[in-house]
Structure formats: structure tokens, C-alpha cells
Amino acid sequence: MAVTIKDVAKQAGVSPATVSRVIADNPRISSKTKQKVREVMEELGYFPNFQARNLVAKKSQTLGIVMENSATLAFQNPFFPEVLRGISTRAHGSQYGLYLSTGATQEEIHREVVEMAQGKRVDGIILLYSKIGDPVMEYLGQCGLPFSVVGRPYKDPETVSYVDNDNINNAKETVEYLIGLGHRHIAFVGGATDFVVSLDRMEGYRQALDQHDIPFVEAYAVNQELMQGKEREAIRQLMALDVPPTAIVTHDDMVAYEVIGYLEDLQIRVPEDISIIGFNNHAISKHLKPPLSTVDISIYELGLHAAELVLEKITDESVPPKQVVVSSRLIERGSCRRL
Template sequence: MKVTIREVAKQAGVAPSTVSRVIANSSRISSKTKARVRETMEALGYHPNFNARNLVNNRTNMLGVIIPGASEVAFQNPFFPEVLRGITTKAYTAGYGLALSTGQTDEDIFNEVKQMVQSCRVDGIILLSSKIDDQIIPYLLEQQFPFVLVGRPDNIATKNITYVNNDNVKAAKLVTEYLLLLGHEAIGFIGGQQEAIVTVDHAAGYEQALHNAAIPMNRDYSVYYQEVLEGGQQAVIELMSLEKPPTALIVADDLMALGVLRMLDEMQVSVPEDISVISFNNVMLSELSSPPLTTVDIHIYELGQKATDALVEKIQTPDIEAKTIIVPHRLIKRQSCKKLDHLAPSK
């Protein structure tokens, strides 16, 4: 005979509604009660009918994850597998599957988001980036559809958007100040795509640090490329072709920085003896590069975890207020930066 929710509730010493909330992984139920109810379910051999429950609750138990740009390009960057690892861990614990976007252009991705919303394919959406004049965020706000952003919104209705981010202005200011303390003043900035909000924030932190040090901005030292190996290589060619090349480089992320190191090696420019390089993200390749990269650890895995927790909470408690979650960053010093020797003869 099939075990019922009422029998589980009686055995666990809770109300049937509590059992239902445990099945839905409601944040309103304590972890101790959840453990007791789940143990009882297992002991009695109770298996929830998720399909029936989803039909009643109008839930799919699926989360949409929107990856920026062409997916084959995005997955060249270790940031995305790592943030997805954090998302997957929390989604599994909460009983959700994932539906990843596969669009190759901005328009493809926007249409895919609309299809997810209108066809009720997912219960909520995690956006893995934001950019200037983004069309996805206004659409989701208009539809009042649950979503969480990894990154910072472009100043549109920010108070209504839950987002998980690093303080990227502060992080970029930190790395610039670190290079200044090492004696560098000719500091190049290799940003990612200019319309990306993270790039906007990195540039702002870089400029703030130079301004505070009373060092004039040299616009020739700021270049922007796609966050792939080739982008870093092209950026180095542009910067090292200047009449007075930088003595240090700030790079948007570790993958680009690997391209930077490779091209500098081809040019027979030694790191850090001839030029210092510092980047962001602290993915595995930053430690394995030659030389190992000084970088900023932005705790990518934690970004994914916290975004998923926040989205599940929004789905289960629709009236909850929007929140801003800032994940701390940390400078990881390795061997790609060196104090500038002002006494060394110019080349």
C-alpha cells in the first residue's frame, strides 16, 4: 500500500503541511526538522510525486542559466565552468535541474530568455553577466519573473534587482595601487568588452587609483578586447607598439593574461623583469602559468552558490525584497609582478 504524506507527518511528529514544505525545500523549515522528516520518508519508503506536485504548484523545478555571448566562446573562459559548478551544487541540493542558454548572438539569447519565460520552462533565471543597455533585465522586470544577476545591473531599477557581485571598482583600484607601490606609473589597462559592466567597474577603479596618485591618464594605455587568449595577445601587440610602452599591465581576467604572457614571451619581453602583469579571477591556470600570475581571487564558486540560493529564495518567497550580495575579493601575490628599478637604464 502506498505511503501518504499524512503517515509521514504522523511518524515524524509534524503537520502534513510541514512535510510538503520539506519536499519543496522551503527556507521556512529548520534544517533539523528537514532532516527528521527526510529520515522518516526514507524509513517509510515514501517517494513524492514530483510531476503531480509541479502541476498543482505550476512549478518545473528547473532554473535557467543565461551565458553571455556565443556559448563556445564563453566556455573557453574558466570563469563559466567554475561559476556553473557553484550553481549546480546548490541547485541539486534544492531539488532543481538546470537549463543552459545556447544562443550564439545577443538576439538569440534574448529570444531564448523570452521563450523560457513564456513557455514556463523554468521557475527562475540566473544571468551570468550584465552590460550597458541590456535588454534582458528590463524584460524580466516587466514580466515580474524571478531572476538573479551575477554582476551589477546598469543602474536601471537597481533597488528591484537581486544581484551577487564583487566590488569590482575596489578590486581594480587595489591592483592599481599595488603596482603604484611597486614604483610603476606607466600602467596599462587591458579590459574586456567595453559594454560589460564588470569592465566599466574595472576601468573606474583603475582611473580612481591613478587620479588619487596624481598620475595623468594616458588614454593610449587603455585597450579593450574579448576575454579570450587571442584578446590578450592582440592587446599586448597594441600596447607594446607604443613609443613608450607600459611597465606594468592590469588584465581583465586570467585567460586574457595567459595570452598576454605568451605574446610577451614571443617578443622576448621578460615577466616580471621587464614588465609586471596582474589580473583577475584566480582560476587554476593562473597558478600554472609561467610565471605564476599575481591575480585577484573573486571566489567564483561562491558567486554561483549565492546566486542560486538567492534565486531559490525568490521563487519560494515571491514577495521577498531585492538584495545586494557582495562576495569579498583577495589579492593573490605570485611571481608576475616586481618592484620597478628606477635606476635601470631605459631600453
């Protein structure tokens, strides 16, 4: 059996209550007693039982991390480890542990979150994505548990603490960068349209076109739903248009790599024949040929702030919801050319 507070108490000739106070470094305990108890703890190899401690303290010193695991997408993308690194760093600084959701479907995730919250497994939750009509976000909003979101909530964003990039502006500036290079026929390959980030980037794309009096061409705007897994065919069709685009903005570097591959198969060269720009600045993007121009979104910072936001809420429930915008920057490399 593991050594408990009672064993220490007996050995040190004090009461369990005193041992408990020594652990908490209660100032009302004499330093002699503290020292004695600490020696015994050392000697017996005592370690506090978290379950017991958390049960009475009504907290867990743990943050729940909820991610989209469906289709293994979140895991494939380097976004996840990097945001986790940010969260981990901040959580560790406040002695918080990390508990990961493992569910694959939306239902499983939802159930897990309810269990985490109701079962008092975690003191707060970080939601790593924001999608439209998400029951998980809905539940979090109601249940009262502190939480933060990476990404702007679709509904009532001002009522929740979240961290995000200015995705609309990012996309806008990205498109304007291409316009500045002389492009007028710019396509956009977006992500799943139930994610807010996808909507925002599409919105920025449209805004940029609008402001520069470039008509929005339906066929230039592609997204995951439209492609239905047939990315190759979608790109083929895009390039087979009467007026094919001279530049493509993709919502993620990984997608950019794929698109570049499809284009090559069509004997279309980047950047000679077409310019490509990505998003998220993966670690390998600079090693590509041509090196991929992209938008760095400071993923690590997103994680850091997400953790900071929940931790704030946990420390003081009454703190009003807070929104943090993390800066992004366009990184020019070799995948776009001036027309």
C-alpha cells in the first residue's frame, strides 16, 4: 500500500491534520513541526493522493483539451502539436495538467466533454476549433465550466473567451498581395465550410476582390464540400476554365502542397505558370520547391493565450469574457510571381 498522510502523522508523532497543513505550507504550523514532518515524508516517500485531494478541494488542477479528431485530420496537421506546445507551456507554468479528449465522432466528443465537466475531471476546457452549430460549444456555454476557444465562436462571440487570428484580414491582405503582383484571376481553395475560420478566410477573399473591383467568379471559389474528396478533379476543372486563374490561395499549406502536385501532373508549373500561397506556415514549407509563400499565424501563441484565458476564468469566475487577437504575417517565398 502507498504511504498515506496517516502513516506520516503516526511516524512524526502529530495528527493527520497537521501533516495536511504542512503539505499546504500553512503558516500557523511551527517551523520545527514542519521540518520534522517533512523529514518523515521524505523518509517514508510520501506523495499526496490526487484523487483524495481533488475530491475535497473540488478541483482537479487539470485542463481538458478538446480537438476534432474526425477523419484524423487534426492529427495530421502540424497545427495540433504546435498549439498543444503553447498550451502545455502555459499550463505547466501554473502547475496544471492536461487531459486530452479521445473521441472520434462529434457525439463521442460531446459525451466526453459532459463527463469531463460533470465528473469534475477538469477545471476548465480549451476547445481547439470553432464550428457552426457545434453542440459542444453550446454545452460549454451553458454548463458554467470555464473554457476558452481557439477560433472565434460563430454565435455570440462576445460572450466567450477566445483567441484567434484576424482571419478575414489575413485572407484579404493575402489576396491583395497577389493583386499587387498583378493578378486579377485569383482562385481560393478553402476548407470545410462549417468551420468559422474557413468562412472568415472566404470573406476576406471576397472583400479584397470587392475593394479592387474584381468580380467574384463562382467557379474560382472552391471548398471542401464542393470537392467532396475529389481534389484532383476540382483542380483540373479549375484550370480547364475558359479563363483559368493565375493564382490560387489555399487555406492551408498542406493543401497547397497537394494542389501543387496536381498542377504538376497537368504540366502547370509553380510559380512560372501559376502562383500559389498557403496558410499556417508549416515547418517544412520553407523547404519546398519552390519555397511556399504562406501566412504565419503564430500557432504557438494561440495555444499560449488559450491556456491563459481558461486559467484566468478558473482563477476568477467573474472575470468578463476576453478576446485575444494574435498577429499573423505574410511570408514571401518563392511560390508567387509578378505578372
